[in-house]
Amino acid sequence: MEQSWRWFGLGDVVPLSAIRQAGASGVVTSLHQIPYGVVWSVAEIEERKALLAADPSLGLRWNVVESLPIHERIKIGEGDLTELFDNYRQSMRNLAACGVKTICYNFMPVLDWTRTELYHRLPGGGSALRFNAHEFAAFDCFMLQRKGAEGDHSAEVLRRAKDWFIDASEDDKSKLLNNIMAGLPGAFDRYDIPALRKHLARYNDISVEGLRENLARFLREVIPTAEEHGMRLAIHPDDPPKSLMGLPRIVSKAEDLEFITKAVDSVANGVTFCTGSLGAGPHNDLPAIARKFASRIHFAHLRNVAKDPDGSFMEADHLGGDTDMVEIVDILLAEQKRRKDAGEASWRIPFRPDHGHELLDDIGKGSFPGYSAIGRLKGLAEIRGVMTALAKVKSLPL
Incomplete structure (x- = not known):
C-alpha cells in the first residue's frame, strides 16, 4: 500500500x-x-x-x-x-x-x-475531533430553526440539546456554527445562519x-x-x-x-x-x-x-475505536x-x-x-x- x-x-x-x-x-x-x-x-x-x-x-x-x-x-x-x-x-x-x-x-x-468540536480535550492534554449529537441538534433545531428538525432527533438528544442551548453564551453558539462550517479545510464557501438557510x-x-x-x-x-x-x-x-x-x-x-x-x-x-x-x-x-x-x-x-449510543462519535486512535x-x-x-x-x-x-x-x-x-x-x-x-x-x-x- x-x-x-x-x-x-x-x-x-x-x-x-x-x-x-x-x-x-x-x-x-x-x-x-x-x-x-x-x-x-x-x-x-x-x-x-x-x-x-x-x-x-x-x-x-x-x-x-x-x-x-x-x-x-x-x-x-x-x-x-x-x-x-x-x-x-x-x-x-x-x-x-x-x-x-x-x-x-x-x-x-x-x-x-x-463536527461539533474541533479540539475535544483528551487525557494528557491532546485533542480530537468530535461530533456531539445534542450539540448538533441544538444547532439544527434552535439556532438554524429548520422546519421539522425535531423529528430527526431522539427525545433524549432533544432534551439535552435544549439544555445546551439555554445555557450557551453567544460565544458558544458562534463557536458551534464555526465548527460545523469548518468542514473540509480549503472548502470554498462558509455560511452564516441566514446564508445557510438560503443554501439549504x-x-x-x-x-x-x-x-x-x-x-x-x-x-x-x-x-x-x-x-x-x-x-x-x-x-x-x-x-x-x-x-x-x-x-x-x-x-x-x-x-x-x-x-x-x-x-x-x-x-x-x-x-x-x-x-x-x-x-x-x-x-x-x-x-x-x-x-x-x-x-x-x-x-x-x-x-x-x-461511537456512542446517541449517535455521537469521536476520532479514536487509529488502532483503537x-x-x-x-x-x-x-x-x-x-x-x-x-x-x-x-x-x-x-x-x-x-x-x-x-x-x-x-x-x-x-x-x-x-x-x-x-x-x-x-x-x-x-x-x-x-x-x-x-x-x-x-x-x-x-x-x-x-
Whole structure:
C-alpha cells in the first residue's frame, strides 16, 4: 500500500519535509485556491508538482487529488450544466497529462465533514475531533430553526440539546456554527445562519432519488473521460453517514455504493474507502463492505472512531475505536495481491492516515483541524506496523 499524506499547499503549517520524516512518499493535495467549477490549468497543476519536486531528496510525488470539487449546481441539477461538465472533464485531462490519475471527490450537499468540536480535550492534554449529537441538534433545531428538525432527533438528544442551548453564551453558539462550517479545510464557501438557510432551501425539492440521479448523471458525463486517460475516480463517503439538516445523503452504506458502482459499471468508477466516515454508522459492517467493493477501492482513508449510543462519535486512535483496522488492512493487502497477480500496472492502493489527534508540540500550532503532524505520524506508524506484520506472515506484497 502506498503510504501517503494530505498536504494543503504553502498555507499548511506541516511542511513537506515532515511528510518525508513521517515515512510517506505519496502526497494527497488539491488546488484549493481555484473556485469550484473553474478549469485547473496545466500550468497550475505543474506549479503544485514543482513544489513537491523542489527538493528531490524528499522523493515525494502527487499521487491523489483530494479533491477536484463538484460544483453545487451539478449536485442540485440546476440549469444548463454543459460548461460545468466540460470544465470538469478538461481539468481531468489536464491532471492526466501531468501524470496525476486518481481523483477523490464527494457528493455531499452543502457541507463536507461535520463536527461539533474541533479540539475535544483528551487525557494528557491532546485533542480530537468530535461530533456531539445534542450539540448538533441544538444547532439544527434552535439556532438554524429548520422546519421539522425535531423529528430527526431522539427525545433524549432533544432534551439535552435544549439544555445546551439555554445555557450557551453567544460565544458558544458562534463557536458551534464555526465548527460545523469548518468542514473540509480549503472548502470554498462558509455560511452564516441566514446564508445557510438560503443554501439549504435550494435542496427543498431534492430527494434521495433525485440526488442519486444527479450523481449518476455526473458519472455518465465524466467516467468515459476517465477511461480514455487511464484515470480512477473514487467517491468519498458521507461524513457522518446520515442525513444532516434534512439534506439527502447517498454515500452512507453498502447499498449506496452498490448503486454508485453499477450506475456506470466501470473500474474507473470507484470508491475512497474511508473507515472513519463509514465507521461512524452503526449500520455499517466495514470488513464486509471492504470485501464486497475491494476491486473498486482506489484510495483509502484509514482512521477510527468510537461511537456512542446517541449517535455521537469521536476520532479514536487509529488502532483503537470500533473498527478492526487489522482486518481492514488485511483485506486491502489481499486485494493488492490480486491486482499484482493479474498484471495490473498500478496495483498498489494509496492510503493516508486521516484525522490524527493534536498532540505534543503540535498543540496550538494552528494546523487544520485533524491534520496536525504528530497525530497523523502516530497513526501512519501504527498502520505501517500492521501492514508489515501482515505482509510478512501472509507473504503479501506491500
